[in-house]
Amino acid sequence: MAQRIDIKGQRQDAITAACSVLAAKRPVAMPTETVYGLAADATDPAAITNIYTTKGRPRFNPLICHMADITMAERYAVFDPLSRKLASAFWPGPLTLVLPLKEDSGIHPLATAGLDTVGLRVPKGFAGELIRAYGRPLAAPSANTSGKISPTTADHVEADLGDKIELILDGGMASVGVESTIIKVEGETIRLLRPGGLAVDEIERLTGISVTRNAGASATIEAPGMLASHYAPESDIRLDAREIGTQEALIDFGQSEIKNRDSALVVLNLSPSGNLAEAAANLFSMMKQADASKARGIAVAPIPDHGLGEAINDRLRRAAAPR
The missing domain is CATH 3.40.50.11030 (Threonylcarbamoyl-AMP synthase, C-terminal domain)
Structure with missing residues (x-):
């Protein structure tokens, strides 16, 4: 059964233990403001493979790569002026930007499902501290069996994946409760790939641009959360x-x-x-x-x-x- 560490009382112990597990290419369940993520080194193919295997996740479904801050994010992806404006306004927070990968960025193609773009996010609070301490981006889909309801507490993670992972970091209940909003800037347009914890009208208010939605189901999976069936209970x-x-x-x-x-x-x-x-x-x-x-x-x-x-x-x- 997974070890569980309360980050409120054992913050440094949690970071030390997590960095050790991550360095061994194994995933860690970490709290974010959106939902709990199953985090592993986004630059290491064995670590990423362990995410897919643990979740039972299809490998054509890309992973969001979490960064400590904008400076780290700029080492891995190309920012246009509008994306940088959005990042400056809403990071850290529940916004994921889909951006072109830099050449030789180091993010492994398994994390991007072979796409030439990558979804980047800077999470609030403890997750950002952990990424900064580890020194590399963390790919982190929700810490649950693929297709099932996303976890918003450490108890949810333990009930689902407790016998499959080594470490669960307990940060209490996630404050936002749904995954991040995912957008892609294309020239002077902004396209919504997945609605989430940042309301679209806040993006429109900042930019003065009406955000477009995909018309119906997209044939191309460009980001997580685009599968037709997802987040499903048994009933x-x-x-x-x-x-x-x-x-x-x-x-x-x-x-x-x-x-x-x-x-x-x-x-x-x-x-x-x-x-x-x-x-x-x-x-x-x-x-x-x-x-x-x-x-x-x-x-x-x-x-x-x-x-x-x-x-x-x-x-x-x-x-x-x-x-």
Whole structure:
């Protein structure tokens, strides 16, 4: 079973232990503000292979490479002026930029699924400290079995991967609760590859540019989180529910009007006050709770599609997709 270290009380011990495991080419579960990541050296093929093997992740699905700061990121990728402006405004934070790789950057092609671009992010808090101490970028998809619900606590990681990894760093509950927003700058346009913890309207407010969305499912996987089926619980999910069926769990939002609410096997509310940031932070945890109830299915109340609601609905649609 994995060793577990509380970073709040043993910060330096956690960094020392993590650097030792990373140097041995093995992955470490680390907390970030979005979700917990399964981190390994992005420059080492054996380390990256261990991520894919541990998660059971398809190797055509690229990994985000996490950096300590913009200075480190600029050693590995080519920044255009608009991408640099976005990085300066939103890093550290829940934004991933897809950028052209520098020649001989050192990031291994296994991490990028052979693409000539790479998704880069600078995480807040402890993860950034760990990367700085280790001295190399860390590829870090979510620390869960591929396709399943992403973990927002160390308990989630331990329940899923505890017998497959050596070290879990416990930083408490992730504050954002959904993965990063992924964008790609193309000339004077900005394309959204995955909605996430940074609302698109904040990007538009900073740049004055309307962000474009992919039209339907993309045939080309350019970034993580673009697979049609992802973030899936064991139970089937029904979206925009207006009533509860027999033996269903309810994931509610705000003060919605749901018929037969009292017949729900369990009722969980992402945010009784209708706060989308609170809902995002609770999403994966409540999906896991609803799934653990052994309900026949999970009904999800309607959630507004603006701001962080775009990311919440994206995760729910992929969770509900045919598997």
